[in-house]
Amino acid sequence: MTDEHEITPWDVSDTFQEAQYERVATEFGAKIIDDHLKDEIRDLAGEVHRFIQYGIFFAHRDLDQLLDGYRKGRKFYLYTGRGPSGKMHLGHLIPFMFTKWLQERFDVDLIIQITDDEKYIFRDTSQEELEKYTRSNILDILSLGFKPEKTHILVDSKNSGLLYNYGIKVAKHITASTVKSVFGLKDSDNIGKFFFTSIQSVPAFIVSAITGHNVPCLIPYAIDQDPHFKISRDILPKLGYEKPASIISKFIPSLKGSGKMSSSDESSGIYLDDDSKTIKRKLMKYAFSGGRDTMEEQRRLGANPDVDFAFNTYRMLEPDMAKASKIYEEYRSGQILSGEMKMIAYEKITGFFETLNSRRDTVMKNMDDYMFNPDRFR
Ligand code: TRP
Numbered sequence: 103m104t105d106e107h108e109i110t111p112w113d114v115s116d117t118f119q120e121a122q123y124e125r126v127a128t129e130f131g132a133k134i135i136d137d138h139l140k141d142e143i144r145d146l147a148g149e150v151h152r153f154i155q156y157g158i159f160f161a162h163r164d165l166d167q168l169l170d171g172y173r174k175g176r177k178f179y180l181y182t183g184r185g186p187s188g189k190m191h192l193g194h195l196i197p198f199m200f201t202k203w204l205q206e207r208f209d210v211d212l213i214i215q216i217t218d219d220e221k222y223i224f225r226d227t228s229q230e231e232l233e234k235y236t237r238s239n240i241l242d243i244l245s246l247g248f249k250p251e252k253t254h255i256l257v258d259s260k261n262s263g264l265l266y267n268y269g270i271k272v273a274k275h276i277t278a279s280t281v282k283s284v285f286g287l288k289d290s291d292n293i294g295k296f297f298f299t300s301i302q303s304v305p306a307f308i309v310s311a312i313t314g315h316n317v318p319c320l321i322p323y324a325i326d327q328d329p330h331f332k333i334s335r336d337i338l339p340k341l342g343y344e345k346p347a348s349i350i351s352k353f354i355p356s357l358k359g360s361g362k363m364s365s366s367d368e369s370s371g372i373y374l375d376d377d378s379k380t381i382k383r384k385l386m387k388y389a390f391s392g393g394r395d396t397m398e399e400q401r402r403l404g405a406n407p408d409v410d411f412a413f414n415t416y417r418m419l420e421p422d423m424a425k426a427s428k429i430y431e432e433y434r435s436g437q438i439l440s441g442e443m444k445m446i447a448y449e450k451i452t453g454f455f456e457t458l459n460s461r462r463d464t465v466m467k468n469m470d471d472y473m474f475n476p477d478r479f480r
Contacts, residue, residue: 178318183215191371192353223294359390393440412447
């Protein structure tokens with residue numbers, strides 16, 4: 103299978119180009135979110151989230167069908183996740199911000215799988231270290247303000263019995279050659295990697311399995327996760343469950359401009375625990391700018407906001423799209439200078455972080471309320 107694809111979604115890396123997203127997604131079998139689907143979303147959700155408008159969430163699998171069902175009264179649930187590997191940065195929160203919007207607009211349950219086993223298998227990180235990040239990552243995610251009654255954090259290591267028993271049902275239908283071609287694994291890779299995708303499939307049918315009737319599932323994820331769910335969609339019908347639907351995002355470019363933000367390079371992103379001084383320094387020192395070299399040139403020729411980290415980050419955090427497009431114009435036409443753009447982004451980011459921080463104590467106190475418990479679905 104890999105032979106037919108020059109690049110698979112799994113290979114999305116630092117060198118991945120904006121122009122390749124649509125091709126890779128559609129070649130792999132996803133569809134681009136078109137105007138018709140946007141109208142459908144607007145109709146049901148009351149608005150089209152800016153991440154869709156800006157093309158960050160740009161593709162889907164069977165979202166049209168899922169919404170059709172919803173319109174007829176079939177509630178779905180949401181499933182997304184995070185594999186702790188280090189501290190979280192702004193880019194990591196994007197899918198969760200979007201998922202929160204979906205949860206609120208459609209008033210549905212949400213399962214967040216925390217795959218604290220994943221990076222142990224796939225990377226060279228100790229279990230002790232991962233445990234530390236697991237807790238802080240969960241806190242970071244929950245500080246976005248998810249509703250406790252409808253949010254279910256499913257930590258792999260804490261729910262291993264449940265996940266294993268359902269996971270083997272999936273595993274039984276997946277061959278080594280499928281996993282090899284979809285994820286590019288080799289015979290020399292450890293067998294944990296071969297099995298892992300079975301575990302990531304489970305939350306896509308767990309509500310149906312617990313309740314005994316089929317509940318549709320919608321999974322928001324970044325494009326590198328698509329191979330997992332392409333496999334889930336093949337297997338789940340064989341187990342009597344529906345194929346999960348999905349909504350797929352691009353990666354947020356790193357501070358330095360190209361590729362995704364990486365957890366291993368401090369200067370590649372703005373971390374959730376960066377203080378305002380650090381944020382300002384990182385923006386001024388590293389942020390890839392679409393501005394010109396000199397002030398005179400910038401005034402005369404204007405900037406290219408599309409590639410500008412500060413502008414894009416500001417736009418992501420600005421719910422008022424009219425306001426953001428005004429800034430876009432002013433920056434593009436040279437009225438706003440790069441340094442000023444960075445300060446606009448700075449204000450937005452620090453304001454956002456303050457909101458997150460203000461929720462942390464409450465979230466920490468009530469952490470247990472969010473934890474996955476099958477009885478909450480019965
Ligand atoms: N594999 C994902 C990661 O590396 C974590 C994850 C598990 C996930 N289940 C998911 C992501 C569902 C999106 C949707 O972070």
